[in-house]
Ligand SMILES: [Fe+2]
């Protein structure tokens with residue numbers, strides 16, 4: 163199919179097939195335990211690039227007749243900074259024979275190119291140089307692997323770019339690379355399909371909340387998930403937590419943070435949609451969304467549920483003890499929220515301390531019916547000023563440490579912000 167010559171294996175040649183297959187089996191086992199789609203795509207790309215020794219890679223997922231860039235890594239361009247990466251996400255290309263990835267999805271076949279600038283003119287696909295031209299990157303060897311589910315449906319394409327030899331020189335992908343990537347791709351596709359289903363279930367549930375409270379838009383919840391994992395990553399790194407533990411925690415945190423306000427589903431419309439400031443008794447009913455959220459997810463079976471319950475309950479607590487719902491003794495049977503002593507500092511779980519910063523940040527930078535978005539410097543000042551009062555000072559440090567990434571996420575999801583103007587937010591910082 164593709165413009166490629168058969169080459170001797172390189173990069174992985176010094177390892178035995180058995181070692182590599184064992185490694186792939188282990189990775190396969192790991193990826194089946196990941197629930198969050200973004201964490202999963204990150205892990206898949208990272209591992210595939212490791213065993214092919216490739217500089218960069220992108221995972222496209224199928225959306226209708228198009229492929230959408232859903233995850234991208236590039237050691238040369240992005241290095242350790244991931245803020246730049248966000249600007250390339252969501253770009254779409256059609257599924258047809260005009261591009262390498264489009265052609266892999268269209269035909270369901272592996273496409274391997276030794277040099278993207280010297281594609282055999284007999285091929286129908288061409289290499290679009292726009293990305294290279296705008297970024298200064300030089301794409302050379304490219305492997306495009308369709309991701310097929312057990313029912314042979316193409317759910318996306320994994321594109322791996324610029325294999326390198328032991329000296330770091332960019333070389334064509336070897337036959338062995340193709341075999342191992344093909345082998346791994348089957349399991350990757352099944353894990354991706356499962357994670358997409360999980361994400362869709364979560365989004366469906368969030369849509370139900372959105373019907374009730376139009377302020378809880380897809381944009382807000384997506385930003386909340388993304389901000390929270392970035393803040394956690396920095397916080398955990400500062401403490402020297404092992405990378406695998408950080409990854410597992412983030413896997414649960416993204417989904418659980420998205421569900422922080424799901425308890426609002428049980429709050430009456432008269433309060434949820436009131437276009438004015440809430441009376442004290444109405445506000446005390448509104449505060450019950452923390453308890454309802456906890457009850458919704460309280461479960462011993464799933465770690466994500468347990469974390470979602472914890473966040474729902476803790477995201478309005480404040481470091482200095484002035485938040486709510488406070489120290490409740492019987493969460494499952496509580497009918498009304500009377501003021502309980504607030505939880506303070508480390509009594510509040512770190513998930514709640516992180517989501518609190520993310521939620522207030524997002525409320526302040528977004529336009530709401532009763533307020534214009536605050537400008538960045540004012541928001542940053544506010545967050546810093548509230549370290550030790552509303553917020554955990556160390557979480558604020560972590561937030562500041564990844565501020566460029568947070569701002570990139572906010573820019574990426576701005577398209578949903580307009581919708582948030584439709585309804586007031588009686589539950590946010592004034
Ligand atoms: Fe809330």
Ligand SMILES: [Fe+2]
Pocket residue numbers: 382422423521
């Ligand atoms: Fe929120």
